[in-house]
Amino acid sequence: MTTLLFLPSGDAEWRWMRVADARVEEGLGIPADDAPVIAIAPAEAVTLHWAELPMRSTAQGIAAARILAGEASASPLAELHVAVGDEGSAERPxxxxxxxxxxxWLTMLASAGIDPLAIVPAPMLLPRPEQGYVRAELGGSGVVRGSSSGFADEDRLTELVTHGIAPETLDRTTLAASVARVADAPGLDLRQGPFARRKRFAIDWALVRRLVWLSVAVLSVTLAIDLVKIARYDFGADALQARADALAGQSLPRGETVTDPARQLDERLARVRGPGQGFSATTAAVFAAVRGLPGVDLTALDFQANGDVRIGVATDRESAATDLKRALEAAGFTVRAGVFQSNAGRVTGEMTVSPR
Known part of the structure; x- marks a missing residue:
C-alpha cells in the first residue's frame, strides 16, 4: 500500500493519505511503517500547464516544455525545474x-529518512474534467483542477481563473478512485532530470566545483540585472506617483489635500456621475432603446437619488411598450412597467429603469 505524504507548506504539519478498500484514510505526521511513499507537492508551489509536445524523444519533449515554461514565467529559466508527464491524451501536463x-523538498524528506518514489503536484490527484472545474480537500487545503489548469483554492484567485464558474466538489468515492489511480501511475512526476530517483551515484567533485562557480557567476549576473531592474522600477514608480499626485491635485476640488489619489478621484467620479450606473450611462441606454423603436416617444425623464430613472412613454401600439422594456433589459437594466392606457390612438404609461 502506497502512502501519499503531503509536503508541509509554511507552518503546516506533515499529513498523509492512503486508499484502502475504496476508502480514503488520512492522518497527521509521518507514518512509522516502511510503506513506499509518494510525496505530494503543495498546489501553490507548482505551476501547471498543458500543451501538445513533440515526443520523438524524452529530451526533445522536455526541451520544448522548457521553452514554453520560459515564455510563461517571470523567473530566469536557469532557476526553474520543468517536468513533463503523460495522461494518455494529446495534451501533456x-x-x-x-x-x-x-x-x-528532497533535503527535508531525506532528513526524515524518506526517498519518495515520485513527487506529484497536489492538483494532479484530482481527475481531469472534460469541462469546468473540480475541487477537493487534500492535505488540509483546497485544490482545484480544470481541463488545462490546476491550482490552490483561494477565494479571489479561484474566481479569476474560473471566470466565476463554481468548481464541482468531488465526493469521497470519486476522490478515492482518483487518488488510487495516481498512486499506481502518476500522470506527472517532478522527479525528473537532475532530481530523478537514483539508487547508485558517485559524486564528481571536480564537476561539482565547476557547477558551483558557474552557478555563482550566473547568480551574480542575475542579481546584478535584478538590481538594475529594481532601481529602474523604483525610479519609474516615484515618477508615476508624483505625476498621479499632480494630476489628482488638478482634478480634485481646490484646496483638497491629496492623500490617496485613486480613492479620492473614484469618490469624486461617483459623486459626479450619480448613483447606480450614473445619469449619463443610464439615460444614454434609454435614448438608444427609444431611438431604435419606430413609433415610440419619450414624454418624461426623471433621474432618482437611488440611481433609478423614471420615464414616460407614448407609443402608437401596445406591443411597442413591451419591445422597449425588452430592449432596456437586454442593455443590462431591470425595468418595472406601470399601467399603460390608450387614449386618442396613443398608448401612454411609465417605466422605472434600475441598474442590476
Missing amino acids: IGVVGAATMHS
Missing part, C-alpha cells in the same frame, strides 16, 4: 517549480 524548492 507540464510542471514548473523552482529548482531550489525541489532541493529543499
Whole structure:
C-alpha cells in the first residue's frame, strides 16, 4: 500500500493519505511503517500547464516544455525545474517549480529518512474534467483542477481563473478512485532530470566545483540585472506617483489635500456621475432603446437619488411598450412597467429603469 505524504507548506504539519478498500484514510505526521511513499507537492508551489509536445524523444519533449515554461514565467529559466508527464491524451501536463524548492523538498524528506518514489503536484490527484472545474480537500487545503489548469483554492484567485464558474466538489468515492489511480501511475512526476530517483551515484567533485562557480557567476549576473531592474522600477514608480499626485491635485476640488489619489478621484467620479450606473450611462441606454423603436416617444425623464430613472412613454401600439422594456433589459437594466392606457390612438404609461 502506497502512502501519499503531503509536503508541509509554511507552518503546516506533515499529513498523509492512503486508499484502502475504496476508502480514503488520512492522518497527521509521518507514518512509522516502511510503506513506499509518494510525496505530494503543495498546489501553490507548482505551476501547471498543458500543451501538445513533440515526443520523438524524452529530451526533445522536455526541451520544448522548457521553452514554453520560459515564455510563461517571470523567473530566469536557469532557476526553474520543468517536468513533463503523460495522461494518455494529446495534451501533456507540464510542471514548473523552482529548482531550489525541489532541493529543499528532497533535503527535508531525506532528513526524515524518506526517498519518495515520485513527487506529484497536489492538483494532479484530482481527475481531469472534460469541462469546468473540480475541487477537493487534500492535505488540509483546497485544490482545484480544470481541463488545462490546476491550482490552490483561494477565494479571489479561484474566481479569476474560473471566470466565476463554481468548481464541482468531488465526493469521497470519486476522490478515492482518483487518488488510487495516481498512486499506481502518476500522470506527472517532478522527479525528473537532475532530481530523478537514483539508487547508485558517485559524486564528481571536480564537476561539482565547476557547477558551483558557474552557478555563482550566473547568480551574480542575475542579481546584478535584478538590481538594475529594481532601481529602474523604483525610479519609474516615484515618477508615476508624483505625476498621479499632480494630476489628482488638478482634478480634485481646490484646496483638497491629496492623500490617496485613486480613492479620492473614484469618490469624486461617483459623486459626479450619480448613483447606480450614473445619469449619463443610464439615460444614454434609454435614448438608444427609444431611438431604435419606430413609433415610440419619450414624454418624461426623471433621474432618482437611488440611481433609478423614471420615464414616460407614448407609443402608437401596445406591443411597442413591451419591445422597449425588452430592449432596456437586454442593455443590462431591470425595468418595472406601470399601467399603460390608450387614449386618442396613443398608448401612454411609465417605466422605472434600475441598474442590476
